[in-house]
Amino acid sequence: MVKVGSSLVTNDGRGLDEAAIGEWCRQMASLVRDGREVIMVSSGAIAEGMKRLGWSVRPKAVHELQAAAAVGQMGLAQMYETKLKQNGLGSAQVLLTHADLADRERYLNARSTLLTLLRLGVVPVINENDTVVNDEIKVGDNDTLGALVANLVEADALVILTDQQGLFTADPRKDAQATLVREAQAGDPALEAMAGGAGSSLGKGGMITKILAAKRAAGSGASTVIAWGREPDALVRLAQGVPIGTLLLAQTQKTQARKQWMADHLQMRGAVVVDAGAAQKLRSEGKSLLPIGMVQVEGDFSRGDVIAVRDASGLEIARGLANYSSAEARLLCRKPSSDFEKLLGYAAEPEMLHRDNLVLTRSSLAPAPEA
Numbered sequence: 001m002v003k004v005g006s007s008l009v010t011n012d013g014r015g016l017d018e019a020a021i022g023e024w025c026r027q028m029a030s031l032v033r034d035g036r037e038v039i040m041v042s043s044g045a046i047a048e049g050m051k052r053l054g055w056s057v058r059p060k061a062v063h064e065l066q067a068a069a070a071v072g073q074m075g076l077a078q079m080y081e082t083k084l085k086q087n088g089l090g091s092a093q094v095l096l097t098h099a100d101l102a103d104r105e106r107y108l109n110a111r112s113t114l115l116t117l118l119r120l121g122v123v124p125v126i127n128e129n130d131t132v133v134n135d136e137i138k139v140g141d142n143d144t145l146g147a148l149v150a151n152l153v154e155a156d157a158l159v160i161l162t163d164q165q166g167l168f169t170a171d172p173r174k175d176a177q178a179t180l181v182r183e184a185q186a187g188d189p190a191l192e193a194m195a196g197g198a199g200s201s202l203g204k205g206g207m208i209t210k211i212l213a214a215k216r217a218a219g220s221g222a223s224t225v226i227a228w229g230r231e232p233d234a235l236v237r238l239a240q241g242v243p244i245g246t247l248l249l250a251q252t253q254k255t256q257a258r259k260q261w262m263a264d265h266l267q268m269r270g271a272v273v274v275d276a277g278a279a280q281k282l283r284s285e286g287k288s289l290l291p292i293g294m295v296q297v298e299g300d301f302s303r304g305d306v307i308a309v310r311d312a313s314g315l316e317i318a319r320g321l322a323n324y325s326s327a328e329a330r331l332l333c334r335k336p337s338s339d340f341e342k343l344l345g346y347a348a349e350p351e352m353l354h355r356d357n358l359v360l361t362r363s364s365l366a367p368a369p370e371a
Helices: 018-033 045-053 062-086 098-102 104-119 142-153 189-195 207-218 234-239 254-263 276-285 326-332 337-344
Strands: 002-004 040-042 090-096 122-128 157-162 183-185 223-228 246-249 270-274 294-299 306-310 316-321 358-360
Touching: 002 018, 002 142, 018 062, 018 234, 040 062, 040 142, 045 062, 062 090, 062 122, 090 104, 098 104, 104 122, 104 142, 122 142, 142 157, 142 207, 157 207, 157 234, 189 207, 207 223, 207 246, 223 234, 254 316, 254 358, 270 276, 276 316, 276 358, 294 326, 326 337
Parallel strands: 002 040, 002 157, 040 122, 090 122, 157 223, 183 246, 270 306
Antiparallel strands: 223 246, 270 294, 306 316, 316 358
């Protein structure tokens, strides 16, 4: 995950910085060629819209901000498409609101879309949908949006490119004794005390929003780097392990955070009972659960709920995130994935529970009962 701020994208409000955007796109292309998946969260739509509309001061009226976003988003998307294409990459524009991430179905749909784009080798360029948001549904700033998307796709890392070298112990513009924080634990309360202060006249976030974003991203196991956006080859060098800016470490690994969350569920909305073959594949082979191995569905659950997996004796052997609701799952029991579209009217994931969203429970370590 890479996030860039308005002042960088628009060269402090003078218009989209073609050279800088081209440089970030070149670096992202290098990462993709090395087998990495990259998502860009880019600010700049309102700032670019202000420039195109001839406004020198950021408006306060919601309808004027929305109008500026609508105008600026055209140029922003076009610039990323052009520069990514020049580097051999496809691009996609994704506009999100807080409501998209709060609603279960829309959250899962957004996740599926982004993961599909990544599998296709396309770089999603994400921004908040400022043309429609208001105070009740907006995320608020793109640092927070970057963290939410990092959690959404379970990114390994969040890189926040800014106009500062990183986090300092105090404001270096006011305190000559301020020093750069090279490494710390994300979520450390002391960091928030260091970070106070507002953002630029163009953007909404300051260093404090970046510290809070790092804390949020750490919840899903993603560490965060805050670095100067004009540092030569910053993204490539960070991927190579070169220390740049401030590294805020997540205390838990990505997989551990997700699976611990599932394992800690005290109550589940339902369960699926599986045959001996499916139970064996889950226990010993680390496979996903396919509907063809399911013999019964219990309870009433929705897509995205944590459900249990039980063997024929009733022993819970696993739990995970359901790709289908209980009503859909009942139709899919004992059916191959080739039948899904005929049964449901659409075909989504081939698995009921993907292995990345599934954790074995302690009881699964016990030997399977004899038939």
